Amino acid sequence: MTTHRPQTTLGRVLEELGTTLLHVVCGPVHAKRSVEAIVIHDPHDVPEAPKHALVLGVGLREKEEVRRVIEQLGEIGTLGLVVREPFAADPELVKAAEAADVVLLSMASGTAWAHLAGMLRALMTPGAPDDPRPVTFGGILAGDLFAVANAVAALLEAPVTIEDRHSHLLAFSSKQEGIDASRAQTILGKQVPAQYTRFLEEQGVFQEIYRSGQPVFVAALPESAGAQPDEQARSAIAVRAGDEILGTIWVAAPEPLNAAHSLALIESSRLVAMHMVWQRTDADVERRLRANLLSHALEGGGGAQEAVRRLEMRDEAMIVIALALVDRTNERLAHAHIAAERKRVADAFAVHLSFAHPRALSGLIDDVAYGVLPIEIARTERDAPIDFDADESAVRLTSEFLARVRSPLQPLVGIGRIARGVTELPYSRAGADRALSVLRAGVSPRSIARFDEVHAEALLLELEVPTRDIPSGAVARLIAYDRTHQSLLVDTLRAWLDALGDVGVASAAMFVHQNTFRYRLKRVSEVGHLDLADPDARFAAMLQLRLLAVRPEA
Numbered sequence: 001m002t003t004h005r006p007q008t009t010l011g012r013v014l015e016e017l018g019t020t021l022l023h024v025v026c027g028p029v030h031a032k033r034s035v036e037a038i039v040i041h042d043p044h045d046v047p048e049a050p051k052h053a054l055v056l057g058v059g060l061r062e063k064e065e066v067r068r069v070i071e072q073l074g075e076i077g078t079l080g081l082v083v084r085e086p087f088a089a090d091p092e093l094v095k096a097a098e099a100a101d102v103v104l105l106s107m108a109s110g111t112a113w114a115h116l117a118g119m120l121r122a123l124m125t126p127g128a129p130d131d132p133r134p135v136t137f138g139g140i141l142a143g144d145l146f147a148v149a150n151a152v153a154a155l156l157e158a159p160v161t162i163e164d165r166h167s168h169l170l171a172f173s174s175k176q177e178g179i180d181a182s183r184a185q186t187i188l189g190k191q192v193p194a195q196y197t198r199f200l201e202e203q204g205v206f207q208e209i210y211r212s213g214q215p216v217f218v219a220a221l222p223e224s225a226g227a228q229p230d231e232q233a234r235s236a237i238a239v240r241a242g243d244e245i246l247g248t249i250w251v252a253a254p255e256p257l258n259a260a261h262s263l264a265l266i267e268s269s270r271l272v273a274m275h276m277v278w279q280r281t282d283a284d285v286e287r288r289l290r291a292n293l294l295s296h297a298l299e300g301g302g303g304a305q306e307a308v309r310r311l312e313m314r315d316e317a318m319i320v321i322a323l324a325l326v327d328r329t330n331e332r333l334a335h336a337h338i339a340a341e342r343k344r345v346a347d348a349f350a351v352h353l354s355f356a357h358p359r360a361l362s363g364l365i366d367d368v369a370y371g372v373l374p375i376e377i378a379r380t381e382r383d384a385p386i387d388f389d390a391d392e393s394a395v396r397l398t399s400e401f402l403a404r405v406r407s408p409l410q411p412l413v414g415i416g417r418i419a420r421g422v423t424e425l426p427y428s429r430a431g432a433d434r435a436l437s438v439l440r441a442g443v444s445p446r447s448i449a450r451f452d453e454v455h456a457e458a459l460l461l462e463l464e465v466p467t468r469d470i471p472s473g474a475v476a477r478l479i480a481y482d483r484t485h486q487s488l489l490v491d492t493l494r495a496w497l498d499a500l501g502d503v504g505v506a507s508a509a510m511f512v513h514q515n516t517f518r519y520r521l522k523r524v525s526e527v528g529h530l531d532l533a534d535p536d537a538r539f540a541a542m543l544q545l546r547l548l549a550v551r552p553e554a
Helices: 010-017 063-076 091-100 113-123 145-156 181-189 194-202 205-211 259-299 304-310 335-356 388-404 422-440 455-462 473-485 489-498 503-510 514-528 535-550
Strands: 022-026 037-040 053-056 080-084 103-107 160-164 169-172 216-218 234-241 244-252 318-326 361-365 368-374 410-419 448-450
Touching: 010 022, 010 113, 010 335, 022 091, 037 113, 053 113, 063 080, 063 091, 091 103, 113 259, 145 160, 145 169, 145 244, 145 259, 160 181, 169 181, 194 205, 205 216, 205 234, 234 259, 244 259, 259 304, 259 361, 259 368, 259 422, 304 422, 318 335, 318 388, 318 422, 335 361, 335 368, 335 388, 368 388, 368 422, 388 410, 388 448, 410 422, 422 448, 422 455, 455 535, 473 489, 473 514, 473 535, 489 503, 489 514, 489 535, 503 514
Parallel strands: 037 053, 053 080, 080 103, 410 448
Antiparallel strands: 022 103, 160 169, 160 244, 216 234, 234 244, 318 368, 318 410, 361 368
16 A cells, blocks of 8 residues: 555546546546545455545456445545446446445556556655655656657667657657658657658558557658658557557667567557656646746735746736636536646647737636736826726737637636736736626626626626525516516516616617507506606616526526
């Protein structure tokens, strides 16, 4: 049993590994609960695991056995159990997992238990007081793909390159003597030349590599593909983490690999996968650090000044943008897929902002991606009025982003007020949050809102009015009458109030004759016991109608 201090949560485990190595089978997902230990289950012993442990169910296959273990783990207070795919839960198992408060996860087929344990250990942040040693995979410091490439090249006695799914060069072995022109261009340009990848795609080479679990021999590219006469053959293998293709390993070899070298390359691909997943996790740690600093800067308070210094922010006019994804589809997407999509869109948003302004900052804080965009305003004196139209650049920028991004979830953007400097960032962030809350509530059909545009709706959402108090009085009587008689008295009142008492404008909005509208308005007064000449009565009715619009559940 390997224990750690609580330094990660189940939510983060599913965010990092949920679309690659782990899938939720059944049971409650407590995203904020700490993962305090990784335990290997012994089928010949009574389960012993500390509270909040994640248990690796090595050898657990039968549903009845899994159900029994889950019940035992529930008594201990264990967080979750992992079994190997394929595994489907029956109703009894689902009921047992819910009752035990234990989540059942499945590990992607083709993944080694050691691989999963290593990834979980990496997520629990190495370097804690109880584990000061750095994380290594295969005796190589985690994430050092160049060292891995050298090790693989030594095993195969041939030059090696490691590429990602898009043929970007990630690492290459040190011994590249006698390489052909295409590999030299790949190393110099850090990406396989476009004409070569196009030819390989057209010939179905990538598809063959991705389908096969064995090394695939790739003949030398012909001169018709733009290759030079010195072009050499290759052997390639896909790098997988479960069912996800992370990249490929390419070995310069004139002939297909022999059995021993093929086995070595297969084992090496699993090692490379561990290092690639770690790199992705390690990069996420850096993103989280910057997001944490940005959070302090946006919140203000004691830690804001140090955060601003470390982020190298200038004391200039800025505006805060808040982006969130809302699942308004009929399908309920899994937590891991939503988290992965949120991270993907947040990364794209960060790139978009960086292209727009070199000093723009962004970070994913909880479920919202925040951006801080420097703004050019006409007058920068501290006491001078702000040119509020300057935030049009933020609207234009986010509109361009939403037009380009593609997501199964709906992106919504709230834009705060302009901050004259770093000390006003919390006010700009508050405005962005409040604008975003209006969009999330579904009050407006738009996808982008500036706080000044939805200020009234934000105030109505924030009013502490008990739901049972809405509607009341005249509006409640009109709603009850409409439901009973299928009439339109509420709509008549709303149209008249919106038209400021202009019957001509209100009747046109209702598509009825003015005399018909006047008759309905008279019925509004009679049925609702509403004095339309009383300004207080009109205000009370208008306020309730607005509250009903922003709180449809009321």
